[in-house]
Amino acid sequence: MRYLLRRIGFYLLAAWSALTLNFFLPRLMPGDPATALFARFRGRLGPEALEALRETFGLTDAPLISQYFTYLGSVLHGDFGISVAYFPTPVMDVIGTGLVWTLFLAGTAVVVSFTIGTLLGIGAAWWRHGVIDTWLTPVFALLGAFPYFWLAMVALYILGFTLGWFPLGHAYGDDLTPGLSFAFIADVLRHAALPIATVVLATLGGWLISMRNTMISVLGSDFVNLARAKGLPQSRVVLKYAARNALLPSITGFGMALGFVLGGSLLTEIVFSYPGQGYLLVQAVRNQDYPLMQGIFLVITLAVLGANLLVDVLYLWLDPRTRESTS
Numbered sequence: 396m397r398y399l400l401r402r403i404g405f406y407l408l409a410a411w412s413a414l415t416l417n418f419f420l421p422r423l424m425p426g427d428p429a430t431a432l433f434a435r436f437r438g439r440l441g442p443e444a445l446e447a448l449r450e451t452f453g454l455t456d457a458p459l460i461s462q463y464f465t466y467l468g469s470v471l472h473g474d475f476g477i478s479v480a481y482f483p484t485p486v487m488d489v490i491g492t493g494l495v496w497t498l499f500l501a502g503t504a505v506v507v508s509f510t511i512g513t514l515l516g517i518g519a520a521w522w523r524h525g526v527i528d529t530w531l532t533p534v535f536a537l538l539g540a541f542p543y544f545w546l547a548m549v550a551l552y553i554l555g556f557t558l559g560w561f562p563l564g565h566a567y568g569d570d571l572t573p574g575l576s577f578a579f580i581a582d583v584l585r586h587a588a589l590p591i592a593t594v595v596l597a598t599l600g601g602w603l604i605s606m607r608n609t610m611i612s613v614l615g616s617d618f619v620n621l622a623r624a625k626g627l628p629q630s631r632v633v634l635k636y637a638a639r640n641a642l643l644p645s646i647t648g649f650g651m652a653l654g655f656v657l658g659g660s661l662l663t664e665i666v667f668s669y670p671g672q673g674y675l676l677v678q679a680v681r682n683q684d685y686p687l688m689q690g691i692f693l694v695i696t697l698a699v700l701g702a703n704l705l706v707d708v709l710y711l712w713l714d715p716r717t718r719e720s721t722s
Contacts, residue, residue: 402707406700413696418466421685422459475690480682486690489675494694496566497671500587500664504594505652512599513645516606517638520614532603539600544662546593551666554589561589564668590667598652602645610641643710650706651699 457465469476475486512535519528538546555561567573567582613619614637622636661673668674672691679687 399707399711402704406704409700410697413693413700414467414470415463417689417693417696418463421689470693475693476686478679478687479684480678480687481684486686489687490672490690490694493670493672493675496669497664497673499583500590500669500671501594502653503587504591504598505649507591508595508598509602509645509649509652511595512602513606513642515599516603517610517633517641519603519607520610520641521633521637523611528607532600532607535596535600535603537600538596539598541597542662543594543597544666546597547590547663547666550589550593562586566670586667586669590663590669594663602648605648606641606645609644610637613637613641616640646706646709650702650709653698653702653705 473487475490478484478486478489481489515527515531515535519525519532522528551561551563555563562568562585564586566586567579568586571579571582573579619632619636622632627636661676663669664671664673665677672694675687676691678684679691
């Protein structure tokens, strides 16, 4: 329990640091959201409208420390301000529209890639010089050397544009109304299949190689040799003794990857015009939408911290040594 309390305290401190940086960095940049939005109207607004916009975006002449505490209070109430690119929609509403799609797309890709890669890594280590170790490992390692967006463009051109097997973009067809109908769900899965497949292919090799190398090291440990000498079933030796201990380093990487899911596979979403967090972030940068950028960065940061806290809890369950050292 003391271990978890210390970790929670650390993550709260990190979250406060992220909030503070999120407040000060945009204010150190030239210009402000109100000026950027005012310029987009190209003289169609009077000078008095600029002050009204500044007030709308929470930009005042109050002391910086006063603005800081006002900002903290607004964030704690879930108020990130008004978006410039999607004015007058609140930032949280804009983020919410992309958050669901990013969680579905990138989240599914990370879970599938981690699961398949880990299982293949276990098989490659246990059956050394077999089919998995000899052929699949170098193939997936080669695919992992290519960027997400390159694989996405190749897959989109061949499977989508040339062969017409998959849609060319967006999350679902324009002729469908969002709902829980079978037609809508099937269309969403069809649109997501190609983006998910490209992310899985680009990341699977990393999980496979990491698990394989760790598993080979663990298989030479004394406790694994003792389990074999006792005559335990091979499946139990592999899964309970070797794989469980070899999984610990991969769990850390999975926690980081799961946290960065909310950032989305930025360029992959752009290639497929997928309405996720990455696509929103690009729109925010193009329109100098500082409130939206702040909101997205903060959501990504909190997601990473939350994922790492989840990893700490898993460590307590998977590694008895952690529980003993904190008792």
